[in-house]
Amino acid sequence: MSAFKTCKPIMRAAALAAALALSAAPAPAATPRDQLVIGMNMNNLLSLDPAGATGNDVLGVVANLYDYLVELDPHDLSQVKPALAERWEIAPDNGSLTLTLREGVRFQSGRPLTAADAAWSLHRVLKLNLAMASPWKSYGFSAANAQRLIQAVDERTLRIALPEPTDPKMVLYTLGTSVSAAILDRQAVMAHEKNGDMGAAWLLTHAAGSGPYALTEWRAKDAMLLDRHDGYWRGPAKLRRVVMRHVPESLSLRFMISRGDVDLAAGMAGPDIEALKHDAAVEVQPVLRGTSYYVAVSMKDPKFADKRVRLALRSLIDYEGINKAIMPHYGVAHQRPVMIGLAATLPDPGYRLDVAAAKKLLAAAGYPNGFSTNIKVLSDPPMINIATALQATLALAGIQASVQSGTGNQVYGAMRDRKFEIVVGRGGGGVEPHPHANLRALVYNPDNRDAAKLTNFQGWRTSFHSPEINRLIEQAVRERDPLAQTAMYRQVQQLYDAEVGAIQPISQMLETVVLSKRVHGYVGHPSATTHLRGVYKD
Template sequence: MRKMPSVLAACALAVSLIGAPALAKTPSDQLIIGMSMNNLLSLDPAGATGNDVVEINANLYDSLVELDPVNTYKVMPALAESWAIADDKRSITFKLRRGVKFHSGNPLTAQDAAWSLQRVLKLNLALASVWKGYGFTAQNAETSIQAPDAQTLVIRLPEATDPKLVIYTLATSVSAVVLDSKKVMANEKDGDLGRTWLTTNEAGSGPFVFNEWRQKDVLMMTRFDGYWRGAPKLRRVLLRHMTESQTLRLMLERGDIDVANGMSVPDVEAMKKNPAIVVESVQRGNVYYVAMSVKDQKFADKRVRQAIRSLIDYDGINKTVMPNYGVFHQRPVALGLPATLPEPGYRLDVPAAKKLLAEAGFPNGFKTSIRVLSDPPFINIATSLQSTLALAGIDASVIPGTGNQVYGAMRDRSFEIIVGRGGGGAEPHPHSNLRSLVYNPDNRDEAKLTNFQGWRTSFISPEINALIEKAEVEADEKKQLAMYQDVQKLYDQQVGAIQPVSQMIDTVVLQKDIRNFRGHPAATTHWRDVYKQR
């Protein structure tokens, strides 16, 4: 392990609990964030999964476009000053702004933007799946994504799709940030396109420059004075690994941190009564879910999946576990969209579950396992599920772990039950969550569609796939809406392998003197305009 640089050591010491005075204040030009880093595994935008790394990379890099955090139907310019969709809807042309510099000092060009997207497809890591869903591949990347000059990027759609979906993905996916191709390739090893180096480094043009990351300890970044929007007001942002809600609460009350993520429900409720603290929540498109692997013979039986669906205490979980984390929701399409059907009304029904299990040949239940992150609310949902499964004779052991252990097992399709969270984030389109949670165009193991959580569960429905594909390119909005509603009805009838329990709410607790900290539904919360009013 490398020795902590003096600047990081000094900064860490400044916010240390040891010897800190009561009612201390963090430095006025620094933002100190307490959060769990258990699911922070890599900084490489091509393979970075999880909301934590999305927020970090949103501040180290820039994207072509951004979504308005309040009106997520509104796409705003970023590196691209303008864009146009071709009349045949098969290509999008972006005009990039001039004068943008990477942290290295290299000029940012359309060639860098093209190379960055091509790299995602060539590496074929988790975040390539969304692009493959639009028909892009490693083989067609260079012909489909081109930069005819330094300020022009042309994306040609290999397959017919709604171009708005591609633009939404460019605005919300961390895979779409623009990398300094020269800097990355200077650190390439054995043809890895800089993957090893980017695990713990960055090559961006964003408002902050990465300094140091000590896993499960601390990550620091400092202001980029040459930022094209103007230098941020904050000189430094420091992320501290904290998994205990009580510790987060204590440090907020003492003034040792400015922002806390992942606090427990009782602690958040208590902090709402503190006049020096502000609690802010934003609804995201992701859902908390119970997922079953159809590769497991038990869950390949529709009746067993239906029994599990009847053994989830939706009301109890949402009333006792999910306040400040999520709101009751049982559909794969996010709340608030015109296509979203009313809740189906699933409830805990032990007699119905027992009957289904007996019909499936399990009158006495069976043994299984539930993989889950050790953080709240995941572990709390899993514990509730364990107890309700037992009511029907299902003996489920809970296996807590890190993001790599839990979602890694899911990506490898080597699990039985997982309590997780996923979806399309903030893309204001039904296809977003359906693509992530339901769609599975190729169920072979070697397809490795790891960012499709439907693929991870091995659940495949040719009928549902065909309807999703048809709806994606339907120009008539009323017909398209009806198709997306039909998808939800079919998923209900066929008992899909992922059962939503609650739609995500991201709750942050922060000091009252923080200004312009606005949580983003896509997890791309920007710190470039944040400051402290003291």
């Protein structure tokens, strides 16, 4: 039986109540030495199912409930490290991967973990065809070909044949970072199958993995309790329990970390992080991620279909002001679609606020007095702050923009439906340390028809469609010569600049957490798969 089954409901409730009481006490009191108490906004933590769960928050949870076949070194993402797979080989023709799983691994249920479980977990993602099937579909995998291409050769050998030419490093990176690559206990999941859903309803709020922690309790937008799995194959985690508290208010988090009511605070506002820099009891830890903060326009809108209007908009973003005043602790200035730090990334082009140039472009496009539009944006900082700054600079050229804030479903849902004019958002892949990850998410659009519904490609969402860029991206990911591949990715960025793409990056995401100095061994992962198994406290 798994850990969450053997714990009786009344015991689970009592454990959670006790954990919550720690941070509810009015007087400062240190959290227990054997527990890590995390304060965070859990509004976007909606599902734990590796086939359908999205967002950075769930990545950090799944990475501790489950194991992946490989892991990426948090200090150098290009370094792939063994996990469930102790070794792997790429075929000489780059057409397949063969992974050898280690012996002796057991799920939290006690059942042995085999290559058949790994193959089934990947099949399940493709058969359900939920959000997390996207990276696999981009490589050419589908529900129809999954069982043929992803096979358990024997109990310890998994073979993944690539359906179409691609860079196998990208597939390895996805196996180490995507929540879809978590390996599930097939028998435990299928015991809860209903109406052919492969356990999807049950996995929304349960887990069936082999990770260092087991899910004991989860109350949506309240708290989550993870307890140590003492039978973990790497050896027990150093802490007995991890408690995640829903604390959406940044100021509350600031007071809680200062008082010692939480050990780690995530998602805080810049001013509160800045204030905590002077607190000797805490440490501020920034982690650069591969995701962009951006301004996107819909080229289905006749105004933004005009290249001159897109150029004008590019000149009406106050890049320097936004990055200096709004983005500290949220992001670092970056204007390219490919993330910082890769060999293929071009230097920033140096776009800047130029109202006079924008006015000339608008007049040439037939809008000498500007026009009216709307900006959709999440109500959270820094996106809402970027949108407000953009509203002000657009007005300098006569563009009257109303700001419409909303939830993720309202903002990104409108993008997925192609029913928007401007969106200030955050996205663009970047989980895998490879140029293709960013370009696939932000630029690539192989079929611009509405009927194609390529909703996970933001190029499709914005209706930006460049056959030349698409061809070059497809060619680059298949190129086996690293120097030639790098040159192709640089050319893609130059073409995107010349064609004035519909998405303009402003900053690359910086996630900043604040840690109590009692906490040791915490290493924030750039791909959000932060492992807590080695964390301990004074």
